Amino acid sequence: MKNFTSIDDIDNIESWIQEAREIKANPLKNKKLGKHKTLGLLFFNSSLRTRLSTQKAALNLGMHAIVMNVSGDAWGIEFGDGTIMNGNTAEHIKEAAAVVSQYCDVIAVRAFPTLIDKEKDESEQVLKSFVKYASIPIVNMESATGHPLQGFTDAITITENSPKKRPKVVLSWAPHVKSLPHAVGNSFVQAMQKMDVEFVITNPEGYNLNPEITKKTPIYHNQKEALKDADFVYTKNWSSYDDYGKILNTDPNWMITKEKIGNAKFMHCLPVRRNVVVEDAVLDSENSLVIQQANNRTFAAQLVLKKILENL
Amino acid sequence: MKNFTSIDDIDNIESWIQEAREIKANPLKNKKLGKHKTLGLLFFNSSLRTRLSTQKAALNLGMHAIVMNVSGDAWGIEFGDGTIMNGNTAEHIKEAAAVVSQYCDVIAVRAFPTLIDKEKDESEQVLKSFVKYASIPIVNMESATGHPLQGFTDAITITENSPKKRPKVVLSWAPHVKSLPHAVGNSFVQAMQKMDVEFVITNPEGYNLNPEITKKTPIYHNQKEALKDADFVYTKNWSSYDDYGKILNTDPNWMITKEKIGNAKFMHCLPVRRNVVVEDAVLDSENSLVIQQANNRTFAAQLVLKKILENL
C-alpha cells in the first residue's frame, strides 16, 4: 500500500480487522519497524483523538512524530493551478508537499470541507494535491468527504462486540447546532458495505448522503422503523448533501435515547454533543462503545502505518 | 501515589526534597523507568517553565511527551453535568478524559481560574473532572487554586539555600497591572506549613488569601515589619480573595526593593514583571534565586512522575 486515503484502500477488511486486533493485543511488537522514520502530521483543522492516537500509533512503531498546525505554525497554502499568488496564500502546495516529503517518511493530513462549495469539496483538492505533489505516502486523517481511519476503527469495534455472525447495524442521523461534514458518515457507510452485516441508514428527508456512496444501502426516513432489532446504532450528524451544507432540520425527536435503542450497542466517532445528538443515559450506559472506538483509533492507525512502512 | 493534584499529596516533604535533590544530582538515573510510557500535557492556558520543565522531566525518565493546547488544537470542552450541549462546547470532559486516558499513561493538566466565579474556581472543576473521568494518573500543572509543582519546587530551593536550621521565610504580596490567580500563593503557603521554617505572610488589607489555606500563619499588613530578619522573601501578586478577582491596590510602595530585603534571598515563580513586582537591582543581584527555582521545576516534576510511574 502506498497511500491510505479512502476505505477503498482496504483490500480485505476482515483480514485488516484481524491484523489490527493482533496489534491491539501486542502494540509494541513492531516497535523497530519505524526506527529512524518520521511521520509528519499536518493539521488544517482541530483534532483531539486523531492527533493523539496517530502520534501514539507512530510511537508504538518506533517512529518519530512531528506535528504542525498548518494555519497557525506555517504559511497559508495555495492549491490553485496557475494562480497569480498576490492574495493571502504565501506558499503553493506544489512546493509545500514536495518540501515536507524531504523531512518526513510519511505525511498524515487533516483538511475539512468548506461545506459551501460542493464541487470543490468533492474534488478533495487538499488531500489529492498532497498525493499528487508529495513524493512519500499520504495518510488521510479526515478529508472533505472521508474519514477512513474512523471507518476502519468502527469496523474493528463492531467485530469486537458483535453478538452474532451477521449483526444489524443502523447509521442514524441526529440533530446538531452546527453544519457538519459528511466524511464520517461516508466512510462508515463504505466500511459497512464491505462487512458481513445487515446495514441500513436512517435520516430525515433532505439528508440523504451522496447516492454514489450509499448505493443500494436502504435509507429509512422513519427512524423507529430503521432501529428495530438493531444490534449497533451508530449516530452522527451531517449537514444536507442535496442542499449542500445547509441545516434543514433540528428536530430533537431524532436525538438518540435509551428508550429508542434498547439493548443495542451505541457508537459515535466523538466529539459528541450530549443531550443534543444523544442523551446522557445512553452515553453513560454499558452499551456505549464510544470510548472503545476511540481506543481502537490507535490500532487502526498503527496497522495503516505498518503497511505503509513495510512497503517503503 | 496515584494523582498529584495538591501539596497535600506530599506525604513527607523532607524526604521528597531529599529525593528530588538526588534526581538533580543524577537526572538520568531512572531513564528506563518511563520506557514506552507517554505523558500527555494538556494546556488550557499559556505556559513556558511548566511546558518545558515537565517535558524535560519526562524525557529524563525515558517517557514520550505529547503536548496539546486544548483550546487551539482540539475542541471546546464542556464540564457541566447534564448540559444540553447546544452552545460553544463540542466535547464533554467525560469523553475527553476517558479518551485521552487510552493514548497516554499519565495526564498533566493546566487550567487557570476564571477569577470571576469564586465558587466555580474553588470547585476545581477542570482538575477534578480529569481526576474523576480519566482512568490514569493526573498531575496538576497549575489549577484554579493550586500550583503544587511550584510549591514543592520552592521548598527544594529553600532547602538548598538555607543559611540556618530554621530560616525565616516571608511571602510578600506585590503590585501588578492584571488580575492574577491565588494558586502560586496558596501552594507556597501549604508547602511552607509543612516545612521547619518561621513563615509569615504580608499583604495589604483586603488581600488576605483564603483563610482555610493560611490557617494560623501570621499575616502582616505592614510589609516592613514582616520582612524584618527575613532569610527568604518570596514575592507574588494575587488579586483580592475577599473581593474576588478584583484589583484593590496598585501601590508601588509594595514593590520589592534591594533596600527592603537587604541580604535575604529573593524568590519568585516567574514570569515576573520587572520594576512593578520587584526592582531590577534585586533580580539582577546574587541574592535572586529565581533562575535556580525554575531549574528545580524539572526535578520536582521528575520526582512526581517517578513516583507515579513506580505505582502504575
Added chain:
Amino acid sequence: MKNFTSIDDIDNIESWIQEAREIKANPLKNKKLGKHKTLGLLFFNSSLRTRLSTQKAALNLGMHAIVMNVSGDAWGIEFGDGTIMNGNTAEHIKEAAAVVSQYCDVIAVRAFPTLIDKEKDESEQVLKSFVKYASIPIVNMESATGHPLQGFTDAITITENSPKKRPKVVLSWAPHVKSLPHAVGNSFVQAMQKMDVEFVITNPEGYNLNPEITKKTPIYHNQKEALKDADFVYTKNWSSYDDYGKILNTDPNWMITKEKIGNAKFMHCLPVRRNVVVEDAVLDSENSLVIQQANNRTFAAQLVLKKILENL
C-alpha cells in the same frame, strides 16, 4: 563554535560545505552525538521548512526537539533594559533566556524584524538578547537581518550543481505584495562573498541592500544586463532598505521568467508566490533547484548542531 548567528560564524565555507555533503550522504552517522541532549526551538514567527528541517536535523543526531511558539504558547517577552513592565509583556528576556537554558542544551530562535524601526531591527535585539542572557549555544533560525542557515544551505546547493569551477551567480530582486525582510538577501550575499563565484546583484533603484553587507559586490539596476550568462539566478523580494520597510516598486517586469534566465539554474528560499515572484514555467522546470535547497536545510542545520554538540 559556541553560537551560530551569522554567516560570519562559518570559518571556512568550503570545508563546511564538504562536511555538510558528507552528512547528506550518511545522515545517521552521528546519531549518538546528541543522546540525552535537547534542542529547544523557539518561534516568534511562522515557519515550515525551518521548523521541520531543524527538528529533522536534531532527530538525525539523536537529540530531542522541543518546539514552542513563543507568542501563542507562552508569555509576551520584554527586551528593554530597565523597563517598568506595566504593559503587554509579562516576562523579561533576562529570565526567559536563562530559564530555557536550564531545560535545553541548545536554543534555536526565529524572530523577524519590525520593518518599521531600522535601528531596532539592526540592533538584533531578540537574537542578541538570547546570546547575552542564555547560558547555552544559540542558533539563528532567521533573525531581523540574517538567515545564515539559509545562506549556508544555498552555498551547498550551488556547489552541488555548479557546471564550472567559478560559476556566475546573480541575486535578483523580484516583486511581491507584502513588505518582506532583508534577512535572506543579506545572508545570501554574505555566503556568496565567501565563495569562489562571480557574484552580482540586481534590483530596482531604491532597493539596494545595506551597503555594509553588499560592500564591493556589483549592483545592477538593469536586470537583463545582470542576468547575462548567469549559471544561477537566486530570486528574492525584499522591501526597501533606504526607505526602510517600504514597497516602492511592484513592477511585474521584474518577475523571473523562463525567457529571462534561459538555462540558468533557478533558486529561491521558499515560500515563493508563483506568478508574482517567478512564473510557473521556471518553478516547474528541471532548472529549478528550490526543492533541493529545502532538502539541504536539514544538512546545513545538522552540521551546525554537530559542531555545537562537539563543542559542548
